[in-house]
Amino acid sequence: MARWSSVVACAVLVGASLLCSMMAAAQGPLPGGNSNVHVITIDGKRNSKFTCVDDKKKRPGCTATCPNRCPKKCLVLCPTCKTFCLCDFYPGVSCGDPRFTGADGNNFYFHGKKDQDFCIVSDAGLHINAHFIGKRNPAMSRDFTWIQALGIRFAHHHLYVGAAKTARWDAAADHLSIAFDDDAVALPAAVGARWSPPAAPGLSVTRTAQANTVVVELRGVFRIMANVVPITAEDSRVHNYGVTEEDGDTLAHLDLGFKFYDLTDDVHGVLGQTYRTDYVNTLNVTAKMPVMGGADSFVSSGLFETDCAVARFGGRRDTSTGAGISMVTDAKYL
Known part of the structure; x- marks a missing residue:
């Protein structure tokens, strides 16, 4: 029996194609035409800030700050300025001192x-x-x-x-x-x-x-x-x-x-x-x-x-x- 369909494995938050592209994205809009979803590259500096602008001009912009626990990059949803660490929220991720996100959604370390x-x-x-x-x-x-x-x-x-x-x-x-x-x-x-x-x-x-x-x-x-x-x-x-x-x-x-x-x-x-x-x-x-x-x-x-x-x-x-x-x-x- 197959486990985890192609949709389930990358469908958390904002959709499969977006999630499967974002880890490799540079700072700025993610590929795929969604200009309101951005990745901040921390480059060794904690509390990196990013000015979040609503391209559709329906709401004012705001300033987003990466959480301290994000090791390299974080995801920002504009214009609400909600932020997420890329290593935390969908199955199958390994980051840093090997921290995995299992298919059950739980994080764990394997040294x-x-x-x-x-x-x-x-x-x-x-x-x-x-x-x-x-x-x-x-x-x-x-x-x-x-x-x-x-x-x-x-x-x-x-x-x-x-x-x-x-x-x-x-x-x-x-x-x-x-x-x-x-x-x-x-x-x-x-x-x-x-x-x-x-x-x-x-x-x-x-x-x-x-x-x-x-x-x-x-x-x-x-x-x-x-x-x-x-x-x-x-x-x-x-x-x-x-x-x-x-x-x-x-x-x-x-x-x-x-x-x-x-x-x-x-x-x-x-x-x-x-x-x-x-x-x-x-x-x-x-x-x-x-x-x-x-x-x-x-x-x-x-x-x-x-x-x-x-x-x-x-x-x-x-x-x-x-x-x-x-x-x-x-x-x-x-």
């Missing part, structure tokens, strides 16, 4: 461990792993972690989407790294630039800004919004990450939005399990930082490996014997 790979979504025809990078705080028992790359498998294909390591952040430079079946993908630095491989024409990668933001879509299967962001000095100060220029690494990572069209009810993984009809949230959702544990169940031996304990890809249910493996063909993606 994992730096320099390891974890199974985010695993279903019969789709498997997504995430590579975590991190910073150790000696005063804590865990790493600060962020998602640096995704390894996506479908049919016989491998898609890599990652943030390239950079010693000094330059917002005008592109820090995205994309590869399909081990071949690098080059996208022109222009909004709307699109790439699609002949071997899987249902797959596409489209720029939604000149640098660092793309939408990756596999027709009928998923839509992923990926935005490369660094750990800024302000981030480090506020959250006590301990990242300095002397480290020579801005810890560039991915803020992500996921939309799934055709997951089965057997789907699993850190995020995938929340799309099951039998999923029961046992986390303390009233806690400041609800944390999902069980990292051992989700760890994979490599970015494209499907050997996590909860793997479902290709019909896999028993990873010790390989029983139940069925080949997944390219046919549905052509």
